[in-house]
Amino acid sequence: MTKKVVVITGASSGIGEATAKKLAAAGNQLVLGARRESRLQEIVAAIEQAGGEAVYAVTDVTSSDSVKALAQKAVDTYGRIDVWMSNAGLMPQSELIQGRTEDWDQMIDVNIKGVxxxxxAALPIMRAQKSGQFINTASVAGHAVHPASSVYSATKYAVRAISEGLRQEEAIAGSNVRVTVVSPGMVATELTNHITDAATKDRLEHAWADNAISPEEIADSILFAVNLPENTSMNELVIRPTSQK
Known part of the structure; x- marks a missing residue:
């Protein structure tokens, strides 16, 4: 396998952390972005202790300048970007009648603008290289809408729409840039921590406790997509617990 430079946002826990460790163990060079510097330091140290390579930059995906700085960190350190994984996400679900506009704004800023x-930040670099891959984390909520999920689902449908548009544009451009959407179901991460509506939080936490799979299960699938030959693109992965309806 060719060593790749992989940038991951939302890398301080959950799917981002698991994927970083999995890809580093496979011999890739990792560039990690998130807001919590102490967590990034711990993850980089763990990767290095296991014999892998990683650096980090404190990153706020709601800031274009901050995301550009993360891309520059990758180029300055390793000279290129082969994979960009937009994984940062929030899920403060609630019914629309509650009018939680601050939650809506946060989801739009992180889940859509972050992607x-x-x-x-990364596409011009990949175009110049004539190769690259975007991995954008959506959700099964980007395939179906349920009560209290309206805005969250809208952001994840948007991730799928943006990713499909990008895929088609890069195919036309002949840039050799691949696009993969990952749509997880219930995964044991911090995602439910962001829910501000008590009733929704309680309901979903019980569902997660009964069904959630580990983030490592998602990381395995991402590693598979990354390792496919460059002329083959895994465009979407929908991964949920077998027990999830």
């Missing part, structure tokens, strides 16, 4: 800012 767009990643594309803006």
């Amino acid at each position: 767009l800012y990643g594309i803006a």
Whole structure:
């Protein structure tokens, strides 16, 4: 396998952390972005202790400049970007009648703009290289809407729409840039921590406790998609617990 430079946002826990460790163990060079510097330091140390390579940059995906700085960190350190994984996400679900506009704004800023800012930062680099791969984390909520999930689902449908548009544009451009959408179901991460509505939080935490799979299960699938030959693109992975309806 060719060593790749992989940038991951939302890398301080959950799927981002698991994927970083999995890809580093496979011999890739990792560049990790998230807001919590202490967690990034711990993960980089763990990767290095296991014999892998990783660096980090404190990153706020709601800031275009911050995301561009993460891309620059990758180029300055390793000279290129082969994979950009936009994984940062929030899920403060609630019914629309509650009017939790601050939660809506946060989801739009992180879940949609964060993906767009990643594309803006990394795509010119990949175009110049004539190769690259975007991995954008959506959700099974981007395939179906349920009560209290309206805005969250909208952001994840948007991730799928943006990713499909990017895929088609890069195919036309002949850039050899691949696009993969990962749509997880219930995964044992910090995602439910962001829910501000008590009733929704209680309901979903019980569902997660009964069904959630580990983030390592998602990381295994991402590693598979990354390792496919460059002329083959795994465009979407929908991964949920077998017990999830």
